Amino acid sequence: MTINNDINNDIKFLAKSxxxxxxxxxxxKKPDNVRGLVKKTNIAYSSVSSNISKLEKNNYITxxxxxxxxxxxTQVYFKNLMDFKNSVKIVNDYDSFWNKHNLxxxxxxxxxxxxxxxxxxxxxxxxxxxxxxxxTIKKQMIKSKKVQAIFPYLxxxxxxxxxxxxxxxxSVELIVSKSIFKELIFRVxxxxxxxxxxxxxxxxxxxxxxxxxxxxxxxxxxxxGLFKNDGSFDQNRILISNxxxxxxxxxxxxxxxxxxxxx
Amino acid sequence: xxxxDIKKELNEExxxxxxxxxxxxxSKLLIAMYESPKNLDELRKELKKPSATILHGLKELETINxxxxxxxxxxxxxxxxxxxxxxxxxxxxWYAINKSKIYWNSHDLSGIPDGILxxxxxxxxxxxxxxxxxxxxxxxxxxxxxxxxxxxLKIILPIYSExxxxxxxxxxxxxxxxxxxxxxxxxxxxxxxxxxxLKKELLMNKKVxxxxxxxxxxxxxxxxxxxxxxxxxFNDGHYDDSQILIAKDQNAIxxxxxxxxxxxx
Numbered sequence: 001m002t003i004n005n006d007i008n009n010d011i012k013f014l015a016k017s018x019x020x021x022x023x024x025x026x027x028x029k030k031p032d033n034v035r036g037l038v039k040k041t042n043i044a045y046s047s048v049s050s051n052i053s054k055l056e057k058n059n060y061i062t063x064x065x066x067x068x069x070x071x072x073x074t075q076v077y078f079k080n081l082m083d084f085k086n087s088v089k090i091v092n093d094y095d096s097f098w099n100k101h102n103l104x105x106x107x108x109x110x111x112x113x114x115x116x117x118x119x120x121x122x123x124x125x126x127x128x129x130x131x132x133x134x135x136t137i138k139k140q141m142i143k144s145k146k147v148q149a150i151f152p153y154l155x156x157x158x159x160x161x162x163x164x165x166x167x168x169x170x171s172v173e174l175i176v177s178k179s180i181f182k183e184l185i186f187r188v189x190x191x192x193x194x195x196x197x198x199x200x201x202x203x204x205x206x207x208x209x210x211x212x213x214x215x216x217x218x219x220x221x222x223x224x225g226l227f228k229n230d231g232s233f234d235q236n237r238i239l240i241s242n243x244x245x246x247x248x249x250x251x252x253x254x255x256x257x258x259x260x261x262x263x
Numbered sequence: 264x265x266x267x268d269i270k271k272e273l274n275e276e277x278x279x280x281x282x283x284x285x286x287x288x289x290s291k292l293l294i295a296m297y298e299s300p301k302n303l304d305e306l307r308k309e310l311k312k313p314s315a316t317i318l319h320g321l322k323e324l325e326t327i328n329x330x331x332x333x334x335x336x337x338x339x340x341x342x343x344x345x346x347x348x349x350x351x352x353x354x355x356x357w358y359a360i361n362k363s364k365i366y367w368n369s370h371d372l373s374g375i376p377d378g379i380l381x382x383x384x385x386x387x388x389x390x391x392x393x394x395x396x397x398x399x400x401x402x403x404x405x406x407x408x409x410x411x412x413x414x415x416l417k418i419i420l421p422i423y424s425e426x427x428x429x430x431x432x433x434x435x436x437x438x439x440x441x442x443x444x445x446x447x448x449x450x451x452x453x454x455x456x457x458x459x460x461l462k463k464e465l466l467m468n469k470k471v472x473x474x475x476x477x478x479x480x481x482x483x484x485x486x487x488x489x490x491x492x493x494x495x496x497f498n499d500g501h502y503d504d505s506q507i508l509i510a511k512d513q514n515a516i517x518x519x520x521x522x523x524x525x526x527x528x
Contacts, residue, residue, distance in 0.1 A: 008357050015284035018273035042269050072498075073360060073368045079381050080356045085280045087349035091342050092278075098341050099328065111348045229341075 013058065014081060019043055020051050024060065024070060024078050031067040086115040094122050097237050101226040105213040107256040116249040120241035123223075133238045137216055137223050140240075144218035145170040148254050152211035153233055154180040159187035162202075166192050171201045175257055181206040205261040213257070214238075215250060222250035282327075283350060288312070288320040293339070293347045296330060300338035352384065359387035366391050366506060370495035374421075374481025376525055385518040389510035402507040406485070406492060409509070410434055413487035417444040419526055421480030422502050423454045425461075432464045435471065443471045446526055448480050476526055484519055491519035 014020055026032065026040055034049050041048070052068060055061045060074040070078070091098060091114075103111070125132045134155065141147055141161050151158065151174060165172050166188075176184055185193065185204060196202035214225030214233065223240040227233050241247070283290060288310075295301055295309050306317050321337060324330045329343035339347055360367065360383065372380060394401040407430045410416060420427075434440050445465075447455075452475050455461045465471055483494040483502070493508040510516070 008354065008361070010361070011353070011357055012285050015280050018270075018277045018281065021277050021280075022273055043273075044266065071368060072370070072372050073364055075372070076360055076367065076380055076383065077357070079377060080353055080360075081280065083381055084284075084349055084353045085277060088278070088280060088283070088346060091345050095342065098345060101341050103341050103344060108348065111345060112352050114345055114349065 010058075010077070011081070014060075014077065017051065019047055020055060021081070023048065023051055023055065024074065025082075027061060027068055027070045028075060028078055031064070031069040033067050083115055086118055090114055090117060094120075094239060096124070097122055097226065097239055100229045101234065102212045102229055102231075103226070105211070105257065107253060110249060110253045110256070113249055113252075116245040117224075117239065117241060118245070119243040120239045120246055123238050123240055125236045133225070133235060136238065136240060140218040140221045140223065141165065141216065146219055147171070148173045148217040148251070149175070150207075150211060150213055150215040150254065150257055151176045151180065151184070152214055152227070153177070154184055159184060162188050163192050166196045166201060169201075172196070173203045175205045175207055175211070175254070175261060177211045178206045178208055205258065207257070207261055211257075213253075215254060215257075217247065217250045217254060220247060222247050224250065283346070286320075288316065289324060290350065292317070292320050292324060293329065293343065293350065296337055296339050296343070297347045297351060300333070300336040302335045302337070306337065355387060356381075356384035359384045359389075362387070363389065363391060363508070366508065369497065370503065371481055371498050371500070372495070374479075374495075375522065379518070379522050379525065382518055382521070385514040386508065386510055387514075388512050389508050389515055392507050392509055394505040399505075402494070402505055405509065406494075406507055409490055409492065410440075410485065410487075411437070412439065413489070414439055415442045415488055416440060417446070417486045417520075417523055419446045419480060419482055419484040419523060420451060421448075421483055421496075423451050425458075428455075428461055428465065432461075435464070435468055441470060443468075445471060445473045446476060446480075446523065447473065448476055448478060451480075474527060478526060480526070482522065484522055486516060486519040486523060488516075491516050493519070 014024070022041055022043065023037060026037055032040070034045065034052055037043070037048050037052070038045050052061070056063065056068070059071065060077075061068045061070050063069075123133055123136050129135075134157075138157065138161060141149075142164055144165060145168070147162075147165050147170065149172075154176075162172050162174075162184075174184075181204065188202075193202065212227045214223075216223050221240060221242040223238045225234065225238045283293075291310055292306065295306055301309070303314060303317065306321075307314055310317060321330065321332075324343070325332070328340055329346060330337055331340050332338075363386070367383075392402050392405045394403070398404075403426070410430070411434050413434075431443070435443060452466075452473065455465060466473060481496055485492045490509060490511045492510075494506065495503060497503050
């Protein structure tokens with residue numbers, strides 16, 4: 001791996017000052033002059049004006065007709081910085097979800113695109129609702145026409161849920177641990193199963209090594225669960241989302257794991 | 264609001280970014296451990312800093328739960344791994360942009376949607392071929408040489424250029440190229456239709472599939488199985504035929520495909 005083992009001075013120049021970041025964020029939305037920026041941000045006139053001149057001197061912004069515009073490249077830099085900022089936010093916001101959990105089976109691409117999960121919601125069980133995570137997923141799955149899932153363990157209700165989706169003429173595609181493959185398959189009603197497999201509505205792949213990842217993709221929603229570092233599945237937390245970016249993120253992850261099955 | 268309130272608000276808005284990115288020590292430590300878990304001795308050698316400095320940095324990172332010590336080795340926690348991967352992405356992006364700063368800065372980027380612009384680090388192995396005063400068509404000739412070897416081409420064509428068409432037709436009439444997908448807008452297609460030869464050789468050619476989109480096209484993008492090229496317009500609206508970006512790795516080709524798909528939508 002070749003990483004330029006140093007944070008570029010330009011990154012430091014921008015990241016060092018929240019005021020500069022704020023100014024860029026405003027100018028990125030709309031070109032403006034110092035007075036306008038002061039009004040929008042409530043930052044002191046002198047700070048705005050001194051940072052504006054630093055930004056101009058370092059070629060991040062240009063003055064055109066009395067207003068400052070960000071240069072095209074600055075937009076790219078700024079977007080990248082904000083993308084990083086959002087990744088920090090996601091790590092912090094869902095700290096209990098990531099912390100001390102096994103991320104080995106996430107693809108490097110899914111980690112790089114972690115900000116796609118920005119609009120997710122963390123569902124945690126509570127003492128009065130200890131099945132909250134399972135029930136949330138169940139509700140999503142039962143009315144779905146298309147289910148893709150990675151099951152590292154067998155929940156007793158899964159066979160029935162799968163039957164339900166198939167009865168409604170939906171399709172189910174599963175990646176499961178080798179150890180539960182047979183159990184799961186044979187608990188699904190024989191007739192329904194055989195018919196669905198014939199019609200291509202049910203596909204089940206057996207994953208050779210251990211699965212450390214729980215993922216369901218139902219029509220428009222996705223949910224993600226992780227294993228703890230001690231090797232047990234964390235039944236108390238899932239990340240769910242119904243926005244398009246997360247959905248696509250989940251699909252890419254599903255495809256990534258599926259490729260490993262085929263190899 | 265008082266000055267301290269504003270400061271606090273700003274700190275919250277950009278929290279985390281500053282802490283990680285402005286300390287060379289902290290970021291270097293994270294990157295060193297991103298490669299593999301390391302012990303103090305290895306870190307000291309890699310960073311060329313005394314133990315005390317390194318231990319201090321390690322302590323800070325341990326406190327905010329980005330790294331942990333397992334036996335004698337320091338390694339990233341899951342949070343640290345998420346964060347460092349994204350920091351490395353940021354640095355790689357930055358490196359790629361810097362390398363090509365002049366190219367990107369002097370061109371109109373409005374034809375590249377935000378999400379895709381964010382990924383231009385995928386182009387980090389790209390080369391930039393410029394025409395020079397002694398060879399005014401260097402960029403163009405390099406391009407023609409590339410397309411003449413392709414078996415499959417997908418092109419977003421934002422310009423009507425008979426010179427380009429002439430060479431495309433020549434390649435189409437050869438044996439190598441099996442399929443050409445052209446993405447153009449109505450204006451271009453009308454112009455092609457007015458020229459009998461182009462209409463016959465391009466639009467009616469069985470190897471050619473033309474997709475007409477109702478969009479302003481601001482990029483000249485070509486993708487094959489083995490390369491991608493990109494030329495852009497200047498900010499003043501003129502097409503720049505003197506600079507071409509060429510990349511031959513899968514990441515760059517993937518980036519190009521994403522961009523092309525975006526136009527087809």
